[in-house]
Amino acid sequence: MLRPILFAMLMTTPGLAAAQSAPAADPPQRIRSVTLTPGQACPKGSDDEIVVCSTLDQPYRIPKGLRDTGPIAAKNQSWINRAATADQVSRVAGGLPDTCSPIGSSGGTGCALQANQQWAAEQRAKRSGSPNAP
The missing domain is CATH 2.20.180 (putative fmn-dependent nitroreductase like fold)
Incomplete structure (x- = not known):
């Protein structure tokens, strides 16, 4: 008596599962x-x-108020920037050409270059409206 009922339930279960699964919508x-x-x-x-x-x-x-636009600290710079800074410092200390240094031969050739770079930096600061502009 119980066997025909179980058999009937098992036979209808796959039909119920198939009836519940509707075709999915096509993806965009x-x-x-x-x-x-x-x-x-x-x-x-x-x-x-x-x-x-x-x-x-x-x-x-990042919201504009939280962005840091100042100079990057040396510890956060790449090693190439650190090496370039060390090279420039040692050029000035050694009085090499284009360094504007009274030490060594041709140390004074960089004074005009340095003055031009300073003037260009001041002009950029004026155009950007920096509060540190002279």
Whole structure:
């Protein structure tokens, strides 16, 4: 008596499982990335595409107030920058050419170069509106 009931239940179980599994929707065929200007609305995508919008006013993930724009500390610089700094310091200390140093031969040839570089730095500071500009 129990055997025919169990047999009937087992036979109908796969049918129930098949009836519950509906065909899945097709995945999107296209993903479109759109960069917007401030005030522009994100366009609507069609049924088979996803639209990802980003704005130009914040191209970075770090907020503008938290970004550090000052000089990079020596411990955070690459070894190539550290080597270049050490090279420049030893050039000045040794009085090599283009160093604007009273020590050594041709040490004075770099004074005009150094004055021009300082002037260019001052002009960049004025254009950028830096508070340290003279």
